[in-house]
Amino acid sequence: MSKLPDPFRAGIERGWKTTDGALGLPEKITCDVVIVGTGAGAGITAELLTKAGLDVVLIEEGPLKTSSDFNQKESEAYAQLYQEGGTRATLDKGITLLQGRCVGGTTVVNWTSSFRTPPTTLKYWQEHFGLKDFNVEALAPWFTQAEQRLNMTDWETAPNANNEILRTGATKLGIAAHVIPRNVKGCWNLGSCGMGCPTNAKQSMLVTTIPAALEAGARLFHQTRAEKFEIDNGEVKSLQCVGVTINGDRVNDKVMHITAKHYVVSGGAINSPALLKRSKAPDPHDLLGKRTFVHPVAFSSAVFEQKIEGWAGAPQSIYSDHFLYTQAIDGPIGYKLEATPIHPGLTSKLLGGMGAALAERFKHYPNTQMMLALVRDGFHADAAGGEVFLKLDGSPVLHYPLTDYVLDGFRRAFLSMAEIQFAAGAKSVLPLHEQAAHYTSWAEAKAGIEKLDMKSQLTGAGSAHIMGGCQMGGTAEQGVVKPDGVHWQLKNLSVHDGSIFPTSIGANPQLSIYGIVNRMATQLAKRLSGKDVVLA
Template sequence: MSQIRDPIREGLTRGWQVLGGALGTVPEKVVCDVAIVGSGAGAGITAELLAKAGLKVVMIEEGPLKSSTDFHQKESEAYPQLYQESAARKTEDKAINILQGRCVGGSTTVNWTSSFRTPGPTLQFWQENFGLADYSVEALAPYFAQAEKRLNILPWLTPPNENNDLLRRGAAKLGIQAATISRNVKGCWNIGSCGLGCPTNAKQSMLVTTIPAALDLGAQLLTETRVESFELANGKVTALHCRSVMPNGAPALAGRAQSATKVVAKHYVLAGGAINSPGVLLRSGAPDPHGLLGARTFLHPVVMSSAVFAQKVEAWNGAPQTIYSDHFLATQAIDGPIGYKLEAPPLHPIIFASTVPGMGQSQQELLKTFPNNHTLLALLRDGFHSESRGGKVKLRGDGSAVLDYPLTGYVMDGARRALLSMMEIQFAAGARQVLPLHEMAQPYTSWVQARDALNALPMKPMLTKVVSAHVMGGCGLAGQEKLGVIRPDGVHWQLENLSIHDGSIFPTSIGANPQLSIYGTVNRLAQGLARRLTGLDVALA
């Protein structure tokens, strides 16, 4: 794909201020107006807006700077280069595998482009339970609209691939409504390798939109640089301390680069993502008078059902997620039994083989069906019930952050219902066999057989396969200090020059893929921050 421009390499040639790793030694001390920890959805939006306001901005990213030239559609390259813990980050008990980005652009560089505004029922719950009176559909709408225009978020008009159309057809036969997903793409080639980094720069991630815009305005980017902790005094952050790391996150080799860096700023924005952002604050000994830091960290726990069809599905080919169903959210009271959103994920060999159950001959037989395989996933909407309090970010002995996430009976009841729903849809779409991803399950050849078998299976962690690509909460927004870590304007309740602008600010899970929720909410917070720091009104363009 040599004919495709690489805007990152072009920017580096123009003289962008980017240091770290092979791009140059990071100095011992950096001074700026605003230091932004991270480079994902919240960091990118914030960096562009603050740079537009004329502030000297420095972004600090633990992962490497990779671009379209480096994206070869190979899982063996993408996972270790672009994901936290080589796409194998897990909860403390190893019961849930978590996909999170660890590169410039963060998870926006590797996500599947699904874009939903924060659902109205979620915002209403926040208003009623967390004192967020101004977090309404109407109040956020203009900020969502700006983000959607800036990132080309539009309904996907190309016909869905077979993988997604099976969800549409199966749901239609059962009278279940399904709809088209909006995507943040421009000139998409419909290749299907979004999760491995977009080789054509069609995905409008932070990597090719807000971060280049900020760098063109004079912002600085430090890559392969891990933020260890904040230095705190008298209710303020006085500095942050960083350390150089290798592209895979290991400590930098002696002599390869400056090992330690101190960044001094007037204001600090923490946007390292849920798990990492609470981790930085915990390592810093940040004030936490109400014991809320790292608590109420939410996933969308995901369960999956794998089906085999007579025809080729080729779930790796074409736009990855373009059809969804909210039927099992809309028909479920938000504070009742857990509801779930249905989507059809793409399949690639390593992710498929490492997710499906079994070993030896049984797994070999399943892997043979790969071209004809179709998988549905259910995003469980956690955080709205007294029995769904999510998890807690803690520190390991070495200071690294880990998420403790108990899978309660309440959540696992939802997992059982979601698996039943997905299997029924797959059989309605014409599946020859269906396998719910559970270690004790077998391939089933009829809906009645599958239903009866699943109802008899124990829904327990480690037996039921649970994954997630969405981490939220741990530094929650609230209108009162006793209810959250940060104020409604994004500023830390106890640290006056620290804002948090990422998915960790959500008081519950979103109930939908969260990237647009981060874009819209942080757009509002960052505009307010720019106004307070400079007196200027800036907006995404």
């Protein structure tokens, strides 16, 4: 199996137009379309718009790092490739938030799980947000194109032990578990997806759509932050950008002004609503930044007699939706079960404890398995998500309260995961909760978990799935943007990323972004150029 070449090195040698904002920016540029961000929504949009012959400029706050830089070291990856060096969290620090901040965005560091938007989620959007054309049949061809473009197929290699335990335990309990589709090609099964793929097997925007756009003439500015739009009379007049260091500090006082026919915001949930807030974008119905969802995640570790070595092999390849569909969508909160890769840095957080307690837990590291539960927020009044605010310096922060309703889901998830882990042969199970202990039997775990005080800070929580804040709606009262992604009050601005979702997805969201933005960007390309283009 051969390592795929680094497309950026060869492309830059051929003359791709890339500029490091930390080294200086021009004062003014013009283009047909400027896209803020280079992640899932931005990449799809950039490829389609350049296919239509449009002059496209991409703005990325993070650095340009490629497979030549990826070395499977957590110490470098978190600092260089993640928002706030991997320390982004909600306002009260109750939920750790993992988001990418580099060329390619979160697609560079995600774990490759690829699910279409569940039919139940689409039905809810149709019924509650006026999104009449968001149904399984209407979206199917757009998902199919994205799946083919990004090589999304069921993972055919045998799961690593970390994932197999989920399937083994679930099967013994009569719970269905399935193989996860992944967007990889020629995967080496290294397991370091969260640190950037060193072999270019992961079909992220870094090796697919962004190179395609650059090859077609797009211009890329990295380490360049979009500060704000200049808005007048229902239109965006220009975008102001500044050069930044790798940690986000401004390089100097110089500002680059970009004038375009159309502006696309694809900075991701949290950053996209923050940019519109800094720009004082119209928000007549007080929706901007509200209903921001995260799939709050509960974790459970287990120690086995045999070695697990959960740092090796595809990070996620088995899942169970059993607990998503055992109650009504607006009833007790549901959750999706998956496995968590356990690299040392990440594991030090997910095992809980510190000092001697953490050291004791790490003695069992090679024999530890980790499971997670993605909680499906956004479908109940007591899981209405959070809100993006601006700090005094204009940077964003998400306030997301963990309500009793959500934390009840965490308790049930702890119980489900522990039962599955014991059914698979675990010697002991440890939920991520300050009051939890290593339970040595299912009966002991059940009794112990029922006694836990389910409160923020005591209950460990994280998320890598941030959605909402610029939600779609069939009317201006229901959404920040229209069903085609165009802002309800700004006719030359669109939002193309996960911030457009009016609820959480209930599954890993990358394919939902790819498929839905594929339709939006194709429509935008036709509107701006008159040309029909296809993602291929």
